[in-house]
Amino acid sequence: MKTIGTANARTPIKLGLLLLLCPILLWLFLLVILPQLTMLNISLQERVAPRIYEYGFSNFIAFFTEPLYWNTFLRTAIMSIIATILTLIIAFPISYYIAKMLRGRAKGLLFVLCLIPFWVSELVRTYGWMILLRESGVISTFLQYIGLVDGPIEFLYTDATIMLGLVYSSMLFMVVPLTSTLDSLDDSYIEAGYDLGGNGFSVFWHIVVPHAKPAIVSGCIVVFMLTLGNYLTPILLGGKSSLWFTEQIFTQFITRFNWQQGSAFGVLLLSISSLIVWLGLKLSRQSFSKVMS
Amino acid sequence: MIPSIPQSKLFKSSFRLYAFIFFTFLMAPLVVVAVFAFNDSLFPSLPWQGFTWGWFFSDAEPKLGLFHDQQLYKSIGTSFLVASFTTILAVSLAVNNAFLFERKTFPGKNILYMLMLLPLVIPGVILGVSILIMSSTIANYFDEVWAIDIEILRPGLALVVVGQFAFITTICTLIVAARLRNFDLSLEEAALNLGATKLQAIRTITIPYLLPAIVGAAVISFFMSFENFNTTLMLVGSDSPLTITLYDRLREGATPVINAVSLLLMLASILLAFANYFLKGKNSSIK
Incomplete structure (x- = not known):
């Protein structure tokens, strides 16, 4: 009897819970999980005759046997790692400067200034770099004007340019977590480090870096993910020689209409991206929910 | 190292x-994009040919200004349409999710929360492509088995909205949930003590409290939808939103009219940024 009573008392709460659960479950299943499963399903189909498909791994085998495919993949992954490291190295001093060396209004102002470029569409930012770097662009003309070079120089369509664009578009995702974490580091810890006889470097290495570690990890994970999945920057700044993996996916789907191969690439990109995120979290012993929010 | x-x-x-x-x-x-919007030349590059407002107001080819360019006009309209639908969907679901995660306990809550964050890890290109595959698979099935062509499942604006809705919801949920977390439950209890029903209490007390976060989430959502490229590229049909049009023009060879559009976009986004900053500033509970 007692159990029935509690069940009755719980019914309205359960109904409310159900009403709140339905939309998110529908959204999650239909728009996030089901599409990924469909992609996995399609990637495992191989063409045996026109319009006839069977299950098999030929799309994944094609990836490993065709040097262009896995070279592009490897290149994308390595360049993303380099871009992540460069972003960290460039962002750290700025975050430190804003969080620890500035006071009052200058601090808030510079922090907001860091955010402004990221309220501008990625397309516009990349276009800006194209104007700066092209043969008839601002930098080339300037170098000729001051007499450093004789003729126009094309800065676009090199790996260095792609790297520059990638680092630029990732900066926010490193500067923001770093600055807010460094801001929470109490000055007295640094002072104590000096009092105990530390020098600039040892204080930095034993006090500042350990404190900033969670932000470094989450910043690196987010930057790596975004770089790996970037499409616009490599295409526009790298031109035909960009060889970026997302471009390969686009080509398979839209240009060649080979959805099976494209899906296999998609599954591979998603796997490596998830793997790196997972590794990063494991190595730093952080939880996914915390890093993402 | 410190002062x-x-x-x-x-x-x-x-x-x-x-x-x-x-x-x-x-x-x-950003500065060069803005400056070259005023260059009186057919190309967005040096040499400087003199200052002009032509890329905004000129009504004749070859220097057709932004305000007379039908194609650009149309794509801005398309972007607004897509962004509005996406925002309404994403913010509604976000409020719903916020109540679910902050107020309810149920088995598997942590797993559901992790799954909710999943769209942040999926690259935009993959998200777009996977939704394209799924909707095409369903559409092909209906076409073959029942000979019904479901137009809405083919690449087009409806799919673009769906694709953007898929990941923008997560971001909006994080914003709204963060504010709901700081809500003092005793306020709602007071309303209940004074005789309000649960729904009345939520409508008159909790929702007004959440409003800054809801508006903030809407601003972010609108902006993210408006400037989204990766997911949109995979799902777009014949009507292209602004970013797609700009991208096509960039590949054909840019004229400073792109700079003019970009400048307006920048001004609008910076305005949005300030609006958002102001909203947050007024309610100092969110940093």
Whole structure:
């Protein structure tokens, strides 16, 4: 009897819970999980005759046997790692400067200034770099004007340019977590480090870096993910020689209409991206929910 | 290293120099985009041909200004349409999710929360492509088995909205849930004590409290939808939103009219940024 009573008392709460659960479950299943499963399903189909498909791994085998495919993949992954490291190295001093060396209004102002470029569409930012770097662009003309070079120089369509664009578009995702974490580091810890006889470097290495570690990890994970999945920057700044993996996916789907191969690439990109995120979290012993929010 | 520790002048000024170079690097592309919107030349490059408002107001080819360019006009309208639908969907679901995660306990809550964050890890291109595959698979099935062509499942604006809705919801949920977390439950209890029903209490007490976060989430959502490229590219049909149109023009060879559009976009986004900043500033509970 007692159990029935509690069940009755719980019914309205359960109904409310159900009403709140339905939309998110529908959204999650239909728009996030089901599409990924469909992609996995399609990637495992191989063409045996026109319009006839069977299950098999030929799309994944094609990836490993065709040097262009896995070279592009490897290149994308390595360049993303380099871009992540460069972003960290460039962002750290700025975050430190804003969080620890500035006071009052200058601090808030510079922090907001860091955010402004990221309220501008990625397309516009990349276009800006194209104007700066092209043969008839601002930098080339300037170098000729001051007499450093004789003729126009094309800065676009090199790996260095792609790297520059990638680092630029990732900066926010490193500067923001770093600055807010460094801001929470109490000055007295640094002072104590000096009092105990530390020098600039040892204080930095034993006090500042350990404190900033969670932000470094989450910043690196987010930057790596975004770089790996970037499409616009490599295409526009790298031109035909960009060889970026997302471009390969686009080509398979839209240009060649080979959805099976494209899906296999998609599954591979998603796997490596998830793997790196997972590794990063494991190595730093952080939880996914915390890093993402 | 901090102001209270004495440092050499060189150390401080090298930091200042670094910051100066960094901000030059950050602002340079934006500045050139803005400046070249006023160059009286057919190409967005040097030499400087003199100042003109033509890329905004001219009504004749070859220097067709932004305000007379039908294609650009149309794509801005398309972007607005897509962004509005996406925002309404994403913010509604976000409020719903916020109540679910902050107020309810149920088995598997943590797993559901992790799954909810999943769209942040899926690259935009993959998200777009996977939704394209799924909807095409369903559409093909209906076409083959029942000979019904479901137009809405083919690449087009409906799919673009769906694709953007898939990941923008997560971001909106994080914003709204963060504010709901700081809500003092006793306020709602007071309303209940004064005789309000649960629904009345939520409508008159909780929702007004959440409003800044809801508006903030809507601003972010609208902006993210408007400027989204990766997911949109995979799902777009014949009507292209602004970013797709701009991208096509960039590949054909840019004219300064793109700079003019970009300048307006920048001004609008910076306005949005300030609006958002102001909203947050007024409610200092969110940093």
